Amino acid sequence: MQPTSSLSQFLPYQLSLASNAVSGRIAVEYRQRWGLSIPEWRVMAVLGDVGALTQRDLTRRTLMDKVAVNRACKGLEERSLAERTPNESDGRSHLLDLTDSGREMYDEIMPLARQMEQRLFTGFSEEELALFRKLLDRARQQAEDLDAEELGGGFGIS
Numbered sequence: 439m440q441p442t443s444s445l446s447q448f449l450p451y452q453l454s455l456a457s458n459a460v461s462g463r464i465a466v467e468y469r470q471r472w473g474l475s476i477p478e479w480r481v482m483a484v485l486g487d488v489g490a491l492t493q494r495d496l497t498r499r500t501l502m503d504k505v506a507v508n509r510a511c512k513g514l515e516e517r518s519l520a521e522r523t524p525n526e527s528d529g530r531s532h533l534l535d536l537t538d539s540g541r542e543m544y545d546e547i548m549p550l551a552r553q554m555e556q557r558l559f560t561g562f563s564e565e566e567l568a569l570f571r572k573l574l575d576r577a578r579q580q581a582e583d584l585d586a587e588e589l590g591g592g593f594g595i596s
Contacts (some may be wrong), residue, residue, distance in 0.1 A: 460517055477502055477510035486544035490535035
């Protein structure tokens, strides 16, 4: 029996391994079929889901660092899959949105992404998947709450 202090039993480590394994498997498909990196696909997926956003909003929604988001945005723009327009609500920033070509690619990828999701989670019942989604959302929310608490001068761990 492994001790509970083992790294292999540390939940953040397990989450990271699972995330990397799933993302890595999916990334193979995106790279081979469409030449997209993981960050490019994440940006594209968010834009396809919600529409035009600033890079700051994309950084918040994807939880990627701003350098990765910036590179992904530039890569999508260079391939004419996304374009910037001035943000009329503040006059300083720009909004990034999918072009018609980007939207076509997104619409082509999403059904295949759903198929990949089904393949990855074969053997999980609908109840298990619903619980898994709920627990992941709760863990993400608690992490965000801790971040807000620390930024607000709360009790944080250094």
